[in-house]
Amino acid sequence: MSEPPRIYLDTSVINFLYAEDVPELQDVTRAFFDDFVKAGQYDAWISRFVLAEIEATNDAERRRMLLNVIKEYGIRIVEITDASAIVRLAEAYVLAEIIPRRKLVDAYHVAISVVSGFEYLLSWNYRHLANVNKERRIREVNIKNGYPSAIRIITPLELMDYGTEDI
Numbered sequence: 001m002s003e004p005p006r007i008y009l010d011t012s013v014i015n016f017l018y019a020e021d022v023p024e025l026q027d028v029t030r031a032f033f034d035d036f037v038k039a040g041q042y043d044a045w046i047s048r049f050v051l052a053e054i055e056a057t058n059d060a061e062r063r064r065m066l067l068n069v070i071k072e073y074g075i076r077i078v079e080i081t082d083a084s085a086i087v088r089l090a091e092a093y094v095l096a097e098i099i100p101r102r103k104l105v106d107a108y109h110v111a112i113s114v115v116s117g118f119e120y121l122l123s124w125n126y127r128h129l130a131n132v133n134k135e136r137r138i139r140e141v142n143i144k145n146g147y148p149s150a151i152r153i154i155t156p157l158e159l160m161d162y163g164t165e166d167i
Helices: 011-018 022-035 048-055 060-071 085-094 101-115 134-145
Strands: 006-009 043-046 121-122 152-154
Touching: 006 011, 006 101, 011 022, 011 048, 011 060, 011 085, 011 152, 048 060, 048 101, 085 101, 085 134, 101 121
Parallel strands: 006 043, 006 121, 121 152
Antiparallel strands: none
16 A cells, blocks of 8 residues: 655644534535544644744643644644745745735745645635635745645645545
8 A cells, every 4th residue: 555645734734623614625624634634634834933833822722632633633843944944935925925025924934845745734724725716826836946846735625535436
């Protein structure tokens, strides 16, 4: 059996496990974690940026729950081996006006995913990440900066493949 695809989760994906204000996306996220991450169909990773965003959560109970997700689902933390490449690439996204400077952490999520060779970056952030126009423009910047392999920036829903048992 081949290795499961490596996926990078931005903070929004973990947050949506507890997003009671959007129950349909909360349900999808919970199903994704239970049926695909916990089941080992995807090898899930985060970065220290995700940890920092979670640790900045004001509500102590919510912060505890979010941090527990990392343990419960065996999510691993990416070790950054080329920080300067990540900084350059994140800055390139900002300079190309793909990601606003005030959302620099989103640029770092993408840059870490690209430099670390992930197949997918998962996000519920449609505005700055998970949309085809952003993905296309990010791919152009990646190619200009020597990263020709295409990363897909998608929602968890797009990776939920239940096979053919219901057909």
